[in-house]
Amino acid sequence: MLIMNKKLEKFLRKRKRAIKGPEKYKNIFEDNIVRITHYIEHGKTQGEEFSNERLPFAPWEKLNIELSGQCKIYENIAQASLVKDSVIDAEHLSYYLNYGYYELAIAHIKQKRCFIRFGVENEGVISPGSVFQLATAVLLHQYDYARQFYRLFENGYMKNWINRSKSHIGDFIILLFDRAKGDNTLKPIVDDFAYQAILDNWNSTDLTKVTAYLNQLCDDQVTQVASPPSKMFFEFDNMNWQFTPYAALMLLTLRAQHGLENPDFDHPGFGNVTSLLLTQPVAPQKDEELEQLVAKLHEQGFNEKALLA
Template sequence: MSSYLKKNPEKYRKVYINNTKELNFYIEQGEAESGVPLNDKLPFFNWEVLNTELSIPCNYYEMDAQASFVEKSLLDLGKLSICLSYGYYLLVTKSYKLKRFTYRFSREPLRLVPPESVFQLSIAVILHNNDYACQIYTLFQTGYMKHWVNRSKSHIGDFIILLFDKVKGGNTLKPIVDDFAYQAILDNWDSNDLTKITTYLNQLCDDQVAQVASPPSKMFFEFDNMNWQFTPYAALMLLTLRAQHGLDNPDFEHPGFGNVTALLLTAPVAPQKDDVLEQLVAKLHEQGFDEKALLV
């Protein structure tokens, strides 16, 4: 398994390199090669078409970090931080488009947010990047109950959104699925009963392993593309939020992920960008792009 995972980023690297050409085109020309769609009600900004240009490097860095985790049982903080930065700018642009979608097209933007997007929220929490976490959360705060997220049959994405809402958000969101699998964890996330917390962590990790191992027909499609599969993001997010609130955590070990508690960070990891993203963001700012204002 370790050898297979290590080779996967190598295989994806060609896609990543080809995509870098697309980003460099934008940096040089100030627009994507595909141009922008026309809309008489509200014209598109050039940066609104950036999608795969940002998601491909985001996937590449997460995939590479995941391979390192499986091989060394350590989080590659540098790669995860760059993954988060690409994901952050992807979700900023997506949030802007979705909040204007109804005006432009006279319908709700149903199921247009990929389900794996929620892992950016968990990574931001795990890296103690509260600014990114709160800003990413605004997309789900607006769109989760409106069904903007293209859900699979998994409830793990719902849990990540609802846990953040419960602990750091407005505590206003409700599950949009029947028989939500993790309501008890939400209700007792701050419990002092470490046996109970261990049971919850096992549930999250066992479910992730089962969904990763399931065939595509089971429709756990946030776990079927070699991204997000082998890092216990949901469990680690729960432990991180508890630690941030001064709560004790169990020394939790899982046969699929090793000692999860040992992965907890004690200090924030500063956002990082690779050279291409640095140049892209500089170009976007030249064009009047303001990431924090766009998330309001």
């Protein structure tokens, strides 16, 4: 208990500082707008030189930080709002969700093309933080987006496409969605998976048991956020995803969507988690830059639904 108290104290200190996170991202945001504008105007990323006539790459396959950077910026703003006001910042999460939609669609297409082009699976290239897009889609009640994200993990989780850390929380988010939608086709790729009992009983009507599961998820996130980089919980070792209890919120949201009663759950690191749940769908939004970028992608023949069919 003493060790956990020390972890909680460190977590809460870091959490308090998270309010200033968007200020630290300000220059990154401005630089990223320059990158996106360059692509909109020129149809290619800055500094793009590589070409291969035998295996031509579409220009949008080179997009990377232009999308992932905006994801991190908008999620960080939403996180700071949550810490400050104890409410879900649905607006900025909706921007985060839409940038993530295109980031992960392109990543999925590239993974499929890699096998076709080179005959090998490209392992460890999907960011571990990408799983929080799936959790966010569930939280915002955007099932079509959740299904699109899940297709990437359904195809790639057991092929080691994801650059896993030592955390099992990302595995849990993927496997929970698989279990809740009824397919149960995926299995943990880690030994001694920490959350098998939660998966097996995610729809339990025993609220005492559900509360224990929520405590486990939140306690583990607190511990991992407070741990040094050497512990390799690297999705929690930066300015994103640390102070929003995505796994717990996803579990509660999926239960509510299936008509199950939820406990009134309070945690010392996150406050009242149940009160954060959204009851109505939040439509994904595009900012002006993403609107123009998507228009350019469509001009270049990008159609994620056709390319992933």
